[in-house]
Amino acid sequence: MAITGHLVEFSLAEIFQFLEQGHKTGLLTIFEQPEPEPPRGREHYIWFNQGRVVAAANRSDHRGLISSLSQRGLLGDRAASRLAQSCGPKVPLGLYLKSQGILDAEQLKLLFYTQVMRQVCALFSVVDGWFHFDSKAVLPCDEMTGLSAPATEVTLAGLRALRNWSTLEDKLPDPMSTIVALVEGQPNLRLNAVEWQVWEFTGGKDSLQTIAQHLQLPIHKVQEIVFRLNVVGLLEEVPMMVLEAETTHQHDEEDELQPTSSLHDSTVSQSFLNNLVSFLKHKV
Amino acid sequence: MEIMRLVVTGPVGAGKSTFIRSVSEIDVVDTDRRATDEASLLKPKTTVAFDFGRLQFSPDMALHLYGTPGQARFDFMWDILIRRAHAYMLLVAAHRPREFHYARRILSFMQRRSRAPLIIGLTHTDQPGTWDEENILIALGFPNPDRHPPIVSVDATEAGSVAVAIMTLLQHYSQVQQRNVEQPAPHR
Ligand SMILES: Nc1nc2c(ncn2[C@@H]2O[C@H](COP(=O)(O)OP(=O)(O)OP(=O)(O)O)[C@@H](O)[C@H]2O)c(=O)[nH]1
Ligand SMILES: [Mg+2]
Numbered sequence: 111m112a113i114t115g116h117l118v119e120f121s122l123a124e125i126f127q128f129l130e131q132g133h134k135t136g137l138l139t140i141f142e143q144p145e146p147e148p149p150r151g152r153e154h155y156i157w158f159n160q161g162r163v164v165a166a167a168n169r170s171d172h173r174g175l176i177s178s179l180s181q182r183g184l185l186g187d188r189a190a191s192r193l194a195q196s197c198g199p200k201v202p203l204g205l206y207l208k209s210q211g212i213l214d215a216e217q218l219k220l221l222f223y224t225q226v227m228r229q230v231c232a233l234f235s236v237v238d239g240w241f242h243f244d245s246k247a248v249l250p251c252d253e254m255t256g257l258s259a260p261a262t263e264v265t266l267a268g269l270r271a272l273r274n275w276s277t278l279e280d281k282l283p284d285p286m287s288t289i290v291a292l293v294e295g296q297p298n299l300r301l302n303a304v305e306w307q308v309w310e311f312t313g314g315k316d317s318l319q320t321i322a323q324h325l326q327l328p329i330h331k332v333q334e335i336v337f338r339l340n341v342v343g344l345l346e347e348v349p350m351m352v353l354e355a356e357t358t359h360q361h362d363e364e365d366e367l368q369p370t371s372s373l374h375d376s377t378v379s380q381s382f383l384n385n386l387v388s389f390l391k392h393k394v
Numbered sequence: 395m396e397i398m399r400l401v402v403t404g405p406v407g408a409g410k411s412t413f414i415r416s417v418s419e420i421d422v423v424d425t426d427r428r429a430t431d432e433a434s435l436l437k438p439k440t441t442v443a444f445d446f447g448r449l450q451f452s453p454d455m456a457l458h459l460y461g462t463p464g465q466a467r468f469d470f471m472w473d474i475l476i477r478r479a480h481a482y483m484l485l486v487a488a489h490r491p492r493e494f495h496y497a498r499r500i501l502s503f504m505q506r507r508s509r510a511p512l513i514i515g516l517t518h519t520d521q522p523g524t525w526d527e528e529n530i531l532i533a534l535g536f537p538n539p540d541r542h543p544p545i546v547s548v549d550a551t552e553a554g555s556v557a558v559a560i561m562t563l564l565q566h567y568s569q570v571q572q573r574n575v576e577q578p579a580p581h582r
Binding site: 111113114115118119120124128131132133281284286346347348349351377378379380382383385386387389390391393394 | 396398417449451452455457467468469470473480490491492494495496499502503506523525526529532533535537553554557558560561564565567568571
C-alpha cells in the first residue's frame, strides 16, 4: 500500500493519527518541495512499526544513527561501521551496541530522543511539502535504536512547537463548540500545564470561548490545544447545541409521541422497502 | 401516505446535491450559491440550504431525500432533519483527504444525535489520488476492519449507481430493524 499527497491536503498531524490508528508499518517520506516532481528538495524519513515511530533520518544512506553516535563522541565513525557490520540483520543497531556494553540505557534514550523527537517535531512546520507512505519498505536496523514512541506522543510535541497554524486553520474547532473526553479517566499521554487546564473542561458544559475566558488565553490558543488533543485521540469537539439537546432529550421523546409528529420515530414497513427496492432496480 | 426520510450528508463538494438530483423526480430546489472563500477554490457553487428531493414510487409511498449544506455550521436545522431521518448516508470524496477530518466531525455529530442506521458512500473514486476503502475507513475513525458501517462506492452523477447506493442503505436499514426486533436494546 502506498499513499501520496500534499501536506496542505493532509497534514502531518493527520498522517500520524492515521498511521497510529491503522497500526501501520512502513516508511513515511516527507519531501520539502512544492510539486511531486523534481527539482527535489530535502527529504526526511520516518519509519513506523505497528503505528509506533521507530526511527527517523534526513539521509537515505542509513548512516544517520552512526554519524549521530560519532558526533556525540560516543563511538568513532570507523568503529561504529565495523560494529554495524557485525550486528545481525534483524537487530536494531542501538540494541546491539547496548548488548556489547558500548551504550547504556540512558545514552540510548537520549539518542532516540534526538533522532526522533528533534528531527520529527521540526517537520510539523513544513508547509509546502509532499508525503509518501510506503508500507512495503523494510525497517532499517542501522537507523534503529530499538526504542519507539507512539505517533501521538510525537504529534503532541510537534504541535506544541508549531508557530504557524495557517494550513490547519480550517480544521480548527469552532469557538462555539464544547469538548468531551474520548478516554475514560486520565489521559495516557503526558500533558503540559495548559493542556491539563483545558482537559479539565471536558465535561461538555462550556464553549471554547468560555474556556478561553476562564483561562485567560486567546481563543486561538485554546483552539490549537483542542485540535492537538483531538488528533491524539483524547477528546472530541461537540457542537454546543447537541449537548443542550441531549439534556432535554427526554422531553423531546415525549413530544414525539404526539400524533402530530407521528412520523418522527416510526419505522418504515417491509412492504414499503420491498416496493422501493423493486422500483430502484429498474433504474440500475 | 408512507414516507421514508433519508439524509445525505458529507463535506463540501462530496456530491450530495448531485446524488439527490440523480434520483429525484421533482426538480431539486436549487439553493446553490457562489461559494465563498475556502470552498470556492474547490468548486464554484455550494449548497447554502438543504437540498430536497422526492421519489414518489407508488400512490401512497414516497422517499424523501435531504442533503445537508456544504459550509454551514451544525445548527438546529441539521438537528431537526437528522432526528427525523430513518437512515442516512455519509458521502466522502475519496480523492480529497483534506475533508476527512471534517467528515469525521460530521459522523460524530450525527451519531450523537441519531441512532438511525448509516452507510458510507465514496464518491469521485474515478479521480486520480483516490484513497482506498480500507484507508478511508481508518481516516474516518474505523480502524477495526470488522467493525464499521457498510461502505459503497458511488458515482453521484449516475442514476444507476445512486440507486444501488440507496438499495444498500435500505438493506442495512432493514437488517438493523430486524436486529432491533430480535433484541430490542437499541443498537446501531
Ligand atoms: N467524477 C465524479 N464527479 C462527481 C461525483 N459526485 C459529484 N461529482 C461532481 O462533483 C461536483 C460537486 O458536486 P455537488 O453535488 O455540488 O457536491 P455537494 O456535496 O452538494 O457540495 P456542497 O453543496 O458544496 O457541499 C459536481 O461537479 C459533481 O458533478 C462522482 O462520484 N464522480
Ligand atoms: Mg450541494
